[in-house]
Amino acid sequence: MTIARRIRWLGAVVLGLAVVLPGIAHADGDPSARIDSVQVSQGHASFVLTTADVSGKLDSKSVRVQAGSTSLPAQVTPVSSKTVTAAPPRAVVIALDTSGSMAGSGLAAARQAALSYLASLPNDVRAGLITFSDQPRLLVSPTTNRTLVRAALAHVQANGDTALYDAVRAAVATLDAARLGSSAQRRLVVLSDGVDTSSKANLTSVTTQLAADRIPADVVAFRYGSGDASAAQEIASAAGGRILTAQNAGELTAAFAAVARNFTARAKVDVTVPDALAGRSVMLRVAIGSVSAKTLVTFAAVTPPTPAPAPTNAVQPARSHQTSWSWQLLALLAGVFSIVVLSVVLLRWQGSREDTARRLIQRVSQYGPRRDEHHTGEVEGAAARTAVGLVAQVLRSSGVDQGLAKRLDLADVKRKPAEWASLVLCGSTALGVALMLAGVNGLLSLPIGLLVGWLAQHAFLTIRIGRRRAAFGEQLPDVLQLIVGSLRSGFSLAQAVDAVVRDGTQPAAGEFSRALAETRIGVDLEDGLTHVADRMHCEDLRWVVMATRIQREVGGNLAEVLTNTVDTMRERAQTRRHVRALSAEGRLSGYIIVSLPIALGAWLTLSKPQYMSPLFTTPIGVMMVAGCVGLIIVGAFWIRVLIKVEA
Known part of the structure; x- marks a missing residue:
């Protein structure tokens, strides 16, 4: 290539760059600013503005937006962790x-x-x-x-x-x-x-x-x-x-x-688009001092207003939407109810299997040379022992450890008071944290969690104690029948009670075992059985103890006395079940009548709060709600009195 040709080729390249580079600069704008994530809607547009080497902060006063030759009012919001934008982190x-x-x-x-x-x-x-x-x-x-x-x-x-x-x-x-x-x-x-x-x-x-x-x-x-x-x-x-x-x-x-x-600094810019620019493609230019950026934007067209539909047509979509939402909520509630029922059935089945296995192990272990009462499967860490020890000291200093231990024993919960209190405390803390994550005030979430945890454990133990006492009352006629058979076979009363313990039917076996244990330290058997009756709140057992005392003082056939007592108890139980069956309709009516206004009020409050808001925002509404609550309470007690029959 000759020198002249090289000079002409170099000149052509320079001329081409002189033509192309200004066009590229015009298209890209200032590299210190960039427009991203443009979104348009009717009468509105928004985008993310990214800038560098800009003195001062980005705000509505420093940012100027032009669409072609028209200045647009802009609202500038600096991008932060709480600003929802498409900008990368x-x-x-x-x-x-x-x-x-x-x-x-x-x-x-x-x-x-x-x-x-x-x-x-x-x-x-x-x-x-x-x-x-x-x-x-x-x-x-x-x-x-x-x-x-x-x-x-x-x-x-x-x-x-x-x-x-x-x-x-x-x-x-x-x-x-x-x-x-x-x-x-x-x-x-x-x-x-x-x-x-x-x-x-x-x-x-x-x-x-x-x-x-x-x-x-x-x-x-x-x-x-x-x-x-x-x-x-x-x-x-x-x-x-x-x-x-x-x-x-x-x-x-x-x-x-x-x-x-x-x-670089970033901000979300919202601009109001006039009707004159609707549906047009214009060059959007943003200037911050000497720095600027531009991009081609097509604004949304103005949708012509639709004629107002007839009132019946206006109500129909809302009504259909409401119906659809109601069915979705009902389906959700049905699914939750099914899951809860399935969980309860599985837990009860698993619990029954564990109880059967435990009873089998206890029966077999009675015939061995010795019984190992230690739980070899439980391994506590140092942190767990320290925490349980601190909780135990707090319980002893407050004087509630004895009462809690008694309730745990009555509920047949194989936990020490300190261990139980530690579990309740952990569960309450977890509930408080969950409430805090759900948006509840942090100062209220932990006290609410502790209160709910304490109420839950108290209700749990109360229900367990009630069920155990009810099971003891139902087992008592069969236990007395076993004692009667032992007495007729020539056994003493203490030996007959020991036969009940060996039978292993809980909770009767465990409670009568307490009475036998007390006799080994010098307590009369009748006194031990009285203590069992007091623990189980069993009036029938008190009558049995009284009959036993009378028989011991005046003489007679104890087996015959207990047989008559068993027959009386079974007849009373049959009458009680008959009365409960006859009053089932009244109890179900009471449940429905009491729960119906509560459920209906909650449903209307969730589905249509504006309809129920006057009941909670006006004095008359508050008075009506208070009156309704009082009437519901009075009605509940009235129905309870009507359906309760002393058997």
Whole structure:
């Protein structure tokens, strides 16, 4: 190629660049600003504005929006952790050198520079903090709560050697653990005043990891002096970061301020579109001082107003929507009810299997040389023993351990009072945390959880005690029949009671076993049976004890007396069941009558709150609700009196 041809070819290239480059600049706009996530609707448009190197904050006064030659009013909202936008997340981890060489003024200057850096970051950037001396230490995971990071900075101390490479690796792992996504902007800011002296990782592995994860690291070399900064330079250049040097507190603050400009400011801009621009494609231009950005936007067209439908047609969609919503709620309630019923059936089946296996083991163990009462399967940790011990001390000091132990024994709960109280406390705390996560006030969630937990355990034990006492009353006629058979076979009363214990039917066997145990320490058998009657609230057993005492004083056939007693008890039980069957309709009516207004009021309050709001927002409505509650309570007691028959 001759020189003349080369000159002509070069001139053509220059001329082409002169024509193309201005067009590209005009199309892309200023690289310091960018418009993303444009959304349009009728009379409205919104987008995310990203800017860099802009002094001051983004607000409605500094941002000017034009569509063609028309200025549009704009509402600017800085992007934060609470602003819902399509902008990708951003995070930075500050790795702060706290080795012994940083003690004194060096650590104070580093702390002040880090605080200035946090203040310069946009609100949506998540900031984390790692300190390193002999080894790295994660103080705060990436978060938008600047208060946590500032509090952690206030308590850092300097000592030990410098583990720079380990700190960079820990910072990368922290960003990976945050799971911000592939589109997230992630960076590291590393402050060190010397070369690495104690890391387990090497420089090559650290730079390779930075390059593979594409995490830029900005390294601030503080007071290096004549030290070798090549390692810091390699860390910074591994993924597009940079190294900055500082010899004093002022230069250190300036270095951190320069690093903070790596994160651009972002804001969500909402503009009102006039009808004249509806349906048109125009160039949307946004200016912030000398910085601007532009993009082509097609605004939504204006939808012509539809004629108002007839009143009947207006009611029909709402009514159909309401019906659909009602069926969905009914289906949800039916599903929840089915799951609860299935869970209860499975739990009762599992419990019955466990009870059968336990009774079989107890019967077999009675014939062995000795009975092992220790639970070999339970292994407690040191923390659990400490917690249970503290709870036990609190229960003893408050004087409630004896009462709780008695209730647990009556309910046949194989737990110590301290263990039971610890479980209830843990469950109540978990409920309080769940309420807090659900949006309940933090000052109220924990007391509500504790109150609900205490009420739940009290109701649980009460129900268990009631069922156990009812089962004892139902088993008593069969137990007395077994005693009668033993007496007729020539056994004494104590031997007959021992036969009941060996039969193993709970809870009768366990309670009569208590009476026998008391006789071994000198208590009369009748007194022991009286104690059992008191524990089980069994009036029939009291009558049996009274008959036994009379027979012992005046003589007679005890077996015949007990046979008559058993016949009387069975006839009373049959009469009681007959009365309960006859009163079932009344009890069911009472349940329906009491629950119907409550359920209907709750349903209307949830489905149509504006219809029920006058009952709770007006004085007359509150009085009506109070009157209804009072009448429901009176009606419930009235129905209870009507259907209750003393048998």
